[in-house]
Amino acid sequence: MKEEYLLKAAEPAAETNQSLVLSPLQDIKGFLFLHIGRSFLFLVTCVSVLAVLLIFYFVIRQALPFAKMASLTQFLTDTRWQPESDQPGFGALPFIVGSLYVTFLSLLFAVPVGILAAVFLSDIVSFRIRNIIKPVIEILAAIPSVAYGFFAVLVLAPWMQKRLGFSTGTNILNASIILSIMALPTIISVAEDALCAIGAELREASYGLGATRVETVFKVIIPAAHSGIIAAIVLGMMRAIGETMVVWMAAGNARQIPTPWWDLSQSVGTMTAVIAGDMAETPKGSAHFHCLFMIGLLLLLFTFFLNTISEYFLAGAKKKMGKTR
Amino acid sequence: MKKFVVPGLILITLVVASVAIGAEKQSLQIDGSTTVGPIGTAFAEYFMKTYPDIQITVKATGSGDGAAALIDGRCDIAMMSRFMKPDAEFKKAVEKGVYPVAHTIALDAVCVVVHPSNPVKELTTEQVRDIYTGKIKNWKDIGGPDLDIVAITRDTSSGTYEVFHELVMKKQDMAGGIETVNSNPQAQARVKTTKGAIGYVGLGFVDEVKTLKIDNVLPTKQTIVNGTYPIARPLYLFTNGYPKLGSPAYKFCTFYLTETGQKIIEEKKFVPLTNY
Numbered sequence: 323m324k325e326e327y328l329l330k331a332a333e334p335a336a337e338t339n340q341s342l343v344l345s346p347l348q349d350i351k352g353f354l355f356l357h358i359g360r361s362f363l364f365l366v367t368c369v370s371v372l373a374v375l376l377i378f379y380f381v382i383r384q385a386l387p388f389a390k391m392a393s394l395t396q397f398l399t400d401t402r403w404q405p406e407s408d409q410p411g412f413g414a415l416p417f418i419v420g421s422l423y424v425t426f427l428s429l430l431f432a433v434p435v436g437i438l439a440a441v442f443l444s445d446i447v448s449f450r451i452r453n454i455i456k457p458v459i460e461i462l463a464a465i466p467s468v469a470y471g472f473f474a475v476l477v478l479a480p481w482m483q484k485r486l487g488f489s490t491g492t493n494i495l496n497a498s499i500i501l502s503i504m505a506l507p508t509i510i511s512v513a514e515d516a517l518c519a520i521g522a523e524l525r526e527a528s529y530g531l532g533a534t535r536v537e538t539v540f541k542v543i544i545p546a547a548h549s550g551i552i553a554a555i556v557l558g559m560m561r562a563i564g565e566t567m568v569v570w571m572a573a574g575n576a577r578q579i580p581t582p583w584w585d586l587s588q589s590v591g592t593m594t595a596v597i598a599g600d601m602a603e604t605p606k607g608s609a610h611f612h613c614l615f616m617i618g619l620l621l622l623l624f625t626f627f628l629n630t631i632s633e634y635f636l637a638g639a640k641k642k643m644g645k646t647r
Numbered sequence: 648m649k650k651f652v653v654p655g656l657i658l659i660t661l662v663v664a665s666v667a668i669g670a671e672k673q674s675l676q677i678d679g680s681t682t683v684g685p686i687g688t689a690f691a692e693y694f695m696k697t698y699p700d701i702q703i704t705v706k707a708t709g710s711g712d713g714a715a716a717l718i719d720g721r722c723d724i725a726m727m728s729r730f731m732k733p734d735a736e737f738k739k740a741v742e743k744g745v746y747p748v749a750h751t752i753a754l755d756a757v758c759v760v761v762h763p764s765n766p767v768k769e770l771t772t773e774q775v776r777d778i779y780t781g782k783i784k785n786w787k788d789i790g791g792p793d794l795d796i797v798a799i800t801r802d803t804s805s806g807t808y809e810v811f812h813e814l815v816m817k818k819q820d821m822a823g824g825i826e827t828v829n830s831n832p833q834a835q836a837r838v839k840t841t842k843g844a845i846g847y848v849g850l851g852f853v854d855e856v857k858t859l860k861i862d863n864v865l866p867t868k869q870t871i872v873n874g875t876y877p878i879a880r881p882l883y884l885f886t887n888g889y890p891k892l893g894s895p896a897y898k899f900c901t902f903y904l905t906e907t908g909q910k911i912i913e914e915k916k917f918v919p920l921t922n923y
Contacts, residue, residue, distance in 0.1 A: 401823060402820065403823075404803070404820050405803055406711075406803040406804060406808075406809070407803075407818070407820065408818065411820075416823060475836075475840075476840075479840065479841075480840055483840075483841060483842065489794070489795035489796075489797050489841075489843050490797040490826065490841060490843075490844075491840070491841065492826065492837070574826040574827075575826055575827035575828070576823060576824050576825060576826050576827065577823045577825070577827070578822075578823030578824045579823075588824065589824075589826050591827065599802050599827065599829045600802055600803065600804055600829075602708060602709065602804075602829070603681070603708060603709025603710075603711060603712060603802060603804035603805055603829075604709075604711065604712070604804050605709075605711040605712055605714065605715040605804075606712070606715055607715070608711075608735075610803075610804070
């Protein structure tokens with residue numbers, strides 16, 4: 323069967339009375355084309371890989387001198403941040419804690435809302451309406467973060483002071499609310515993709531067994547798509563932890579660990595905000611300067627770790643659906 | 648005929664351009680404090696209008712960075728809102744063969760400001776210090792309403808912070824709960840919108856907030872010049888050695904002595920040293 327097809331295909335070629343054997347020149351041309359083309363594309367792809375490696379290299383190179391200038395254990399465990407004092411203190415713990423505070427709190431808002439919205443889009447609403455809603459949600463991701471920051475400072479902060487009686491409007495709660503809105507589009511669209519990728523078979527089988535829609539969604543679809551949903555959450559988390567402008571404007575930048583821990587009306591500083599705030603006016607080569615790079619390295623390691631986790635779960639999600647490439 | 652018009656025009660442009668480049672512009676690199684920045688920029692604008700052959704670049708990146716730039720030879724004039732630190736900066740400069748000379752061009756006061764609705768009118772330096780070290784947490788302890796104090800400071804690299812840290816804090820650490828912003832306008836905006844807030848800003852940024860008397864003295868031109876207001880400081884330009892007489896750097900560093908210079912300094916809401 324296959325051979326017959328090949329023979330037929332060969333006939334028109336014979337008619338063009340061109341030799342099927344390539345001349346040496348054509349051969350070399352083809353060889354060069356193939357390999358030059360390939361290596362060119364390889365180089366282009368390498369640019370982004372190289373960028374990642376170079377970022378790691380330069381951040382590490384600027385961060386390492388700090389290890390000689392001050393103690394790293396103090397850096398990770400002390401709360402005294404007085405980098406320009408005569409007896410400088412480089413305790414970055416308040417910023418690490420601050421980053422974790424706003425990140426986890428924002429996820430606390432964003433994850434339930436995001437997953438429910440994804441379920442609504444994938445399983446409940448009609449396809450026509452979904453096609454209107456989804457692009458609108460994705461616009462959220464396109465709004466520049468400084469615009470969110472202005473909203474936080476000019477609208478949310480005075481509102482919190484007036485209505486909730488907080489003494490300061492730029493605090494953990496304010497930053498977390500804005501961050502959760504910013505993380506929503508990521509969570510919704512990745513989770514929705516994961517839910518949609520669960521085929522109709524599972525849904526039909528579930529309905530066929532007499533399950534209601536609620537049971538189908540919560541006992542079949544969500545468990546089946548859990549890897550993709552976890553990946554969505556981790557990606558949302560990366561968005562929140564790496565965000566700078568909004569936390570810089572909305573979190574208040576105090577150098578403290580909130581006490582009592584549940585009081586969300588206190589202001590905190592995050593790792594990203596202290597880098598952005600201090601870097602511009604820090605003399606190059608000082609311990610303070612290298613310390614900021616050390617914080618940057620820490621942040622890079624955090625996101626690298628989170629990214630690895632999300633890759634792991636995304637790979638798991640693909641395998642489960644039998645859609646491995 | 649038309650054929651020659653376009654190439655001719657190009658040729659003429661090239662010739663004019665090369666003559667212009669050939670005129671050799673003298674250039675001045677100015678770097679440093681964000682507080683002195685507005686004066687530097689305004690001086691530079693006036694200079695480039697008056698002396699078209701002087702090209703001036705002004706970068707406001709902070710006093711500390713200005714000093715570093717002068718020491719590294721990255722700039723000709725460093726704007727600073729504080730004096731050079733004896734060990735970290737002055738000594739390093741001399742070791743590298745740079746001899747920093749200070750030119751005081753204006754005076755600036757750090758004003759302690761609160762929300763306009765706050766009935767408190769004056770504080771002592773000690774009370775302000777206690778607020779920033781976290782000893783005083785409520786306005787009622789210093790004659791105000793029962794309201795939590797929200798203290799706002801500047802990033803630790805700014806010159807304004809250093810003056811406040813030295814003159815008010817007497818170099819004591821601030822409490823952890825103090826909020827940080829990184830510019831004068833931001834500090835002013837936070838105080839303006841927060842009822843219990845207290846902050847400190849340069850003299851040019853006291854619109855729509857209430858300036859407090861410190862040790863019974865309100866920051867005004869007189870009190871700053873005669874030294875009775877406790878949180879005032881000179882603003883400096885630093886050069887490597889005294890600039891050669893008549894050089895662009897010399898003209899720039901002595902410009903504050905002219906009437907126009909005084910006017911510009913007043914326009915930027917600093918206190919001039921001259922009185923025309």
